[in-house]
Amino acid sequence: MTERLTATTAPYTIGIPPFRPGEDADFGGAFKEQPGDLWRPDPATCTSDDTTPHARGLLRVLNDNGEAKGEWDPKLDSSELIQGLEYMMRLRIFDDRMIKMQRTGKLSFYMRSFGEEAVAIAQTMALETQDWVFPSYRQPGAQFVRGRDMVSMICHCIGNTEDNVRGRQMPVHYTYKEGRFISISSPVGTQFSQAVGVAMASAYQNKDEVCISWLGDGTSAQGDYHYALNFASTFKPPVILNVVNNQWAISTHANLATGGRTFAERGLAYDIPSFRVDGNDFLALYSITKWARDRASAGMGPTHIEVYTYRAGAHSSSDDPSAYRPNDEASCWPGGDPIQRLKDHLVLIGEWDEEKHETLAQKIDDEVMAAYREACEFGDLASGPYPPASTIFTEVYETVPWHIQEQREELGK
Amino acid sequence: MIKSLNSALSISLKDDPNVVIFGEDVGYFGGVFRVTEGLQKEYGPHRVFDSPLAEGGIAAIAMGMGLNGLRPVAEIQFADYIFPAYDQIVNEIAKLRHRSGGEFSSPVTFRTPAGGGIKGGHHHSQSPEAQFTHTPGLKVVYCSTPYNAKGLLLASIECNDPVIFFEPKRCYRGPFYGDPHNVPTWNGHPDADVPEDHYIVPLEQARIVREGSACTVIAYGTMVHVAEQAIKDSGIDCELIDLQTLVPWDRDTVVNSVKKTGRCVIVHEAPKTSGFGAEMSASVQERCFYHLEAPIQRVTGWDTPFPHTTEWDYLPSPQRIAEAIKKTQEE
Numbered sequence: 001m002t003e004r005l006t007a008t009t010a011p012y013t014i015g016i017p018p019f020r021p022g023e024d025a026d027f028g029g030a031f032k033e034q035p036g037d038l039w040r041p042d043p044a045t046c047t048s049d050d051t052t053p054h055a056r057g058l059l060r061v062l063n064d065n066g067e068a069k070g071e072w073d074p075k076l077d078s079s080e081l082i083q084g085l086e087y088m089m090r091l092r093i094f095d096d097r098m099i100k101m102q103r104t105g106k107l108s109f110y111m112r113s114f115g116e117e118a119v120a121i122a123q124t125m126a127l128e129t130q131d132w133v134f135p136s137y138r139q140p141g142a143q144f145v146r147g148r149d150m151v152s153m154i155c156h157c158i159g160n161t162e163d164n165v166r167g168r169q170m171p172v173h174y175t176y177k178e179g180r181f182i183s184i185s186s187p188v189g190t191q192f193s194q195a196v197g198v199a200m201a202s203a204y205q206n207k208d209e210v211c212i213s214w215l216g217d218g219t220s221a222q223g224d225y226h227y228a229l230n231f232a233s234t235f236k237p238p239v240i241l242n243v244v245n246n247q248w249a250i251s252t253h254a255n256l257a258t259g260g261r262t263f264a265e266r267g268l269a270y271d272i273p274s275f276r277v278d279g280n281d282f283l284a285l286y287s288i289t290k291w292a293r294d295r296a297s298a299g300m301g302p303t304h305i306e307v308y309t310y311r312a313g314a315h316s317s318s319d320d321p322s323a324y325r326p327n328d329e330a331s332c333w334p335g336g337d338p339i340q341r342l343k344d345h346l347v348l349i350g351e352w353d354e355e356k357h358e359t360l361a362q363k364i365d366d367e368v369m370a371a372y373r374e375a376c377e378f379g380d381l382a383s384g385p386y387p388p389a390s391t392i393f394t395e396v397y398e399t400v401p402w403h404i405q406e407q408r409e410e411l412g413k
Numbered sequence: 414m415i416k417s418l419n420s421a422l423s424i425s426l427k428d429d430p431n432v433v434i435f436g437e438d439v440g441y442f443g444g445v446f447r448v449t450e451g452l453q454k455e456y457g458p459h460r461v462f463d464s465p466l467a468e469g470g471i472a473a474i475a476m477g478m479g480l481n482g483l484r485p486v487a488e489i490q491f492a493d494y495i496f497p498a499y500d501q502i503v504n505e506i507a508k509l510r511h512r513s514g515g516e517f518s519s520p521v522t523f524r525t526p527a528g529g530g531i532k533g534g535h536h537h538s539q540s541p542e543a544q545f546t547h548t549p550g551l552k553v554v555y556c557s558t559p560y561n562a563k564g565l566l567l568a569s570i571e572c573n574d575p576v577i578f579f580e581p582k583r584c585y586r587g588p589f590y591g592d593p594h595n596v597p598t599w600n601g602h603p604d605a606d607v608p609e610d611h612y613i614v615p616l617e618q619a620r621i622v623r624e625g626s627a628c629t630v631i632a633y634g635t636m637v638h639v640a641e642q643a644i645k646d647s648g649i650d651c652e653l654i655d656l657q658t659l660v661p662w663d664r665d666t667v668v669n670s671v672k673k674t675g676r677c678v679i680v681h682e683a684p685k686t687s688g689f690g691a692e693m694s695a696s697v698q699e700r701c702f703y704h705l706e707a708p709i710q711r712v713t714g715w716d717t718p719f720p721h722t723t724e725w726d727y728l729p730s731p732q733r734i735a736e737a738i739k740k741t742q743e744e
Contacts, residue, residue: 132481165514175513182480183513187504193470194505197477197485204433204459205482223497227470234465395515396549398573401617401661404549 004255017253021322025329031278033058036070041273043295048271055264055274058308061283066344074126074287078351084125084282085346086360088117088339091141093364094150097372098157098171102317105382107157111137111172115280115312115330118338119244121145122282123212126289132202132211134182134195137172138244139214146179150371159386160379166391189215189222192241196228199237199302210238210296212289214307218249218257220266229304233270236301240292241267243304244279246311251324267304279309280335282342309335389413414556414599415585417563417607418448418524422486424611425570426456429484432570434461436471436488436524445490446526446585472498472523476506479519479575486570492527492579493536499544506575507550520573524566527555528635528682529714529728530583530593534721540634540683540714545577546660546692552616553659555579555633558588558604561657564614572616581634589635590642591731619663621670625652628676628741631667631693633659636680636729643734651678651738659689667693668700675706676741680729685713710737 007016019025038057041050061072076084095112102110113120120139124146127133133142143153155162157171165175165183175183182198185191195213202209215225220243232239243263247254260266267274273295277288285307292303312330314321321327335341346352379385393400393408400408425432434449440463443450453461464471468489475485489495495502502523510518529538545553552574556562562580569576583589587598599605614620622637627649632640633656644651652670656662671677677697679690690711697709712729720727 134477163514164516165512168514169512173512175516177513177516183509183517185505185508185512187500190473190501190505193473193501194477194480196470197474197479198481199477200474201478201481201483204478211477223467223469224473224501227467227473230465230467231470231474395511397552398510398518402664403661 004259013259015253015255017255017325019326019329021324021326023326025326025332027332027334029334030064031058031060031334033060035060035063035068035072038072040071040291043291044298044300046273046295048268048273051273051275052268055268055276056262057276059275059277059284059288060281061287062281062341062345066341066348068283068345072284072287074283074290076283076286078346078349080125081342081346082351084121085339085342086364087121087141087144088342089361090144090364091117091121092339093361094368097368099317101158101372106380107171108159108381109171110157110317111315112313113138113141115337116244116246116309117141118282118285118342119214119279119307119309122285123242123289126286127210127212127293130180130207130209131293132180132182132195132198132209134191134198134211134213135184136188136191136214136216136219137184138216140172140174143174143176143179143181146176146181148176148179148181150368151374154372154375155378158375158380160375161385161387162375162378163387167387168391188219189224191215192228193224193231195241196231196235196237196239199239200235203237208297210240210293212240212242214242214244216249217243217245217247217254217263218252220263221257229267229270229272232302233272238296239302240289240296241302241304242307244307244309246309248311248315248321248325250315250319262306264304264306272302272304274304276306276308278335279307280338280341282338312337414559414562414580415446415448417559418566418580419450419452420607420609421563421566421570422449422452423455424567425486426452426460428611431482431484432460432486433478433483434486434488435464437466437490438463439488444488446582448524449488468494468498469501472501472506475521476501476509476519479521480509480517484520484570486522486524489523489525491537492525492541493539495523495525495541502545502551502577503548507548511550518573519575522569522576522578524578524580526582527579528581528583529719529724530589530635532721532724535718538719538724540579540681542579542659543683543687543689546689550575551660552576553579554616554657555581555659556657557581557584557634557637557655559599559607560604561614561620561655563607564612565616565657567611568613568616571613579634583635584638588638591639593725614657616658617661617663618657619666620655620657621666622653622655623651625650626674627651628678628738629654629667629670629674630678630680630734630738631656632680633657634682636682639729639731640680640734643731643738646731647735647738649738649742662693667697671697671701672704675704677705678710678712678734678737678741680712680734682714682728684716685711686716688713707741707743710740712737
């Protein structure tokens with residue numbers, strides 16, 4: 001792990017990020033941790049103590065040459081790997097298109113998953129279709145895995161008449177019940193403790209379901225994070241709790257957010273098996289999530305995972321990271337780029353090449369553009385039409401009570 | 414009232430396998446006010462259980478359970494301690510149905526003892542209903558007798574919207590008529606005659622406690638009984654309305670009554686400023702202005718923290734309410 005840096009220790013300690021604008025970012029090249037460093041315990045019998053090295057180390061499968069190594073290699077067949085690559089490429093291309101459209105006023109706001117595409121995609125691919133996904137705003141990629149149509153996603157983002165949440169939420173706050181992808185909320189971290197309840201309900205109903213949730217390094221300061229760990233530790237429901245440590249919470253570096261050691265280690269105090277995983281390593285993410293699902297399915301309860309990654313883009317379309325970190329910091333990240341790493345691996349094993357990659361990228365880009373054009377036929381934020389104003393008043397309650405009905409009549413729409 | 418609430422919970426557990434009950438001390442012990450006594454033994458520790466001491470976590474798991482098929486009934490041990498759960502209730506549970514375009518909802522009921530009169534000081538006496546009536550998406554219910562406690566609680570649990578269910582802790586063991594030196598039990602009270610079987614007191618309906626023609630007195634919770642005493646003391650023929658549900662409140666019962674009497678007094682324990690009485694007063698004025706013969710009076714707790722030793726000077730007394738009623742007759 002990287003050392004926590006501080007600007008001062010008196011009169012009290014103030015953390016600082018490793019680099020500020022104008023400085024040369026240098027994380028020391030490659031990770032010192034290597035695939036094969038950490039053994040794979042039996043998920044049905046593993047104790048939290050067994051995972052102490054895993055919480056302090058870094059679980060990797062893909063080495064710096066693109067080879068899959070060690071007993072955590074999930075041994076996916078090439079079609080699954082290519083599917084994962086396709087989802088990640090789709091998410092990046094989709095994000096790039098949306099951020100361009102945001103600049104033209106077609107969306108009020110946008111958030112990319114740039115640099116973190118592997119997180120939700122690899123982890124959701126490792127789950128079963130009946131499992132619940134309770135995301136933050138940085139895991140929209142799970143919807144591709146669950147088969148959501150891009151037109152529907154874009155209709156939400158541009159707030160048109162086909163937005164399934166009827167123009168009530170900011171862009172990227174998706175709901176997709178059909179894919180068991182639970183509604184995203186802006187207050188950070190609330191989903192984490194709710195996910196424990198979702199998992200308790202699955203267990204209560206004796207269903208083979210798990211619930212996976214994510215929050216960020218910054219958000220792990222919230223009470224909801226600690227509620228989630230303590231309730232998960234107490235009731236041991238089938239839940240997978242991920243702290244996505246992408247180094248930055250808007251402009252607040254993880255060094256300013258906690259004086260603790262690795263985020264993963266916190267789980268050990270709750271007697272929850274805890275792992276720190278290379279978040280840009282598709283295979284490692286897949287493997288640990290599959291392990292956690294197997295454990296939950298065996299009735300052994302929660303798993304806590306620190307997903308160690310880097311937020312390569314801005315927090316959102318309203319953010320300018322050049323004001324607080326060097327522009328080239330992402331390119332120095334020892335974990336590299338998750339898409340490039342999986343691509344390199346596929347090329348290395350002879351299942352992929354540059355031409356296939358370019359062809360696929362072009363195909364996705366065409367599909368995204370086609371989806372975008374189709375979505376715009378139902379309106380966009382810049383020019384409408386929007387969902388009817390009557391949607392302000394509906395679904396506040398199961399039925400519209402008299403006082404809201406009166407107010408609707410006052411608006412006259 | 415404790416027995417009738419317990420009966421409602423027991424019926425819910427029996428009738429609906431998806432009902433689960435949890436909160437601080439509610440399991441083995443049966444709750445600090447004994448409302449859940451015996452339920453864990455009867456229905457099992459996975460259906461009635463003690464939670465860690467974290468109201469925010471209680472609310473969060475309730476929301477998660479509720480959106481995944483269960484019907485959670487969570488106890489917040491005192492309404493004063495609901496605030497760690499405020500974000501989960503106000504930003505999450507209340508808005509889930511709307512924000513998800515109706516794809517998700519969570520039918521949680523939060524039961525919580527509220528109000529003063531038990532020497533509870535700041536933090537075992539507050540009545541924070543207005544903090545929740547101001548939140549779209551929640552229904553807010555306030556019981557006052559053993560009979561309506563059971564029927565309203567069953568209606569709340571069976572409601573598909575989230576409900577904040579306030580229980581006036583001063584009335585758990587008996588009605589309270591404003592005299593701390595003479596506190597009766599529920600024995601012999603007509604509203605303590607509670608059927609053993611399932612019944613509903615519908616949400617959104619007020620109860621006319623006493624018919625009258627000279628003034629409408631609106632109250633809820635413990636203040637229903639204090640107002641009843643005040644009406645007796647005043648000798649004035651008042652109509653007493655127990656709101657029972659604050660959101661959505663019973664427009665027709667209130668408006669028809671004030672149009673009949675032309676006068677209105679609103680009573681609650683919570684502080685005056687931005688209290689629910691302000692909402693009632695404004696609404697009555699909007700709807701009944703040409704029928705009003707006198708300014709609307711509010712008799713409330715003061716705009717101060719709730720005191721310990723001087724709580725009888727804080728809570729609306731029969732004397733203060735009677736004076737307000739008389740004032741409406743002078744104009």
